[in-house]
Amino acid sequence: MSMDQLLRTISEFDGILDVAPGEGSEFPELTWGDHFFYYAPDGVMPQRRQPYATIVTKNYPGDDRSGLDEPGRWRLNIHVGTAKFRELTGENPREEAAPRNYAEADVVLPHPVYRTQGWVAIVNPGPGTAELAVRLLREAHEKAKARAGAAPGHDG
Secondary structure, three states: OOHHHHHHHHHOOOOEEEEOOOOOOOOOHHHOOOEEEEEOOOOOOOOOOOOOEEEEOOOEOOEOOOOOOOOOOOEEEEEOHHHHHHHHHOOOOOOOOOOOOOOOEOOEEEOOOOHHHOEEEEEOOOOOOHHHHHHHHHHHHHHHHHHOOOOOOOOO
């Protein structure tokens, strides 16, 4: 699955706001080229809620174990919560992380930095994870919608 394919799929979710900072925007240069997904049917970025998913295209300070500075690499990050995190990774997010290769592509991994908050990560989703990634994104979107006080519904 390419990033463009994933972005097209996400764009079909109802009430989606894809904040995609670019050159000349009010956002820090480090975030340019990345995507931050919110449930925001009014098109205004929520001030008191974090995104429920992100796509990052480069290493961030303190978050370089996924090798995202290499050409063609990007990472989908999804807030799934503690129970789903355990189901997907077999780990308790609040316990010390098992040694692993966070640069492995097309595998659901604990987020290398935000695991304790119930985030998972997939570097370059492909045949092994694309369907699951879309399902997890839809679930995270519905949860974000519920937190925003909207009635659950069908996306896309």
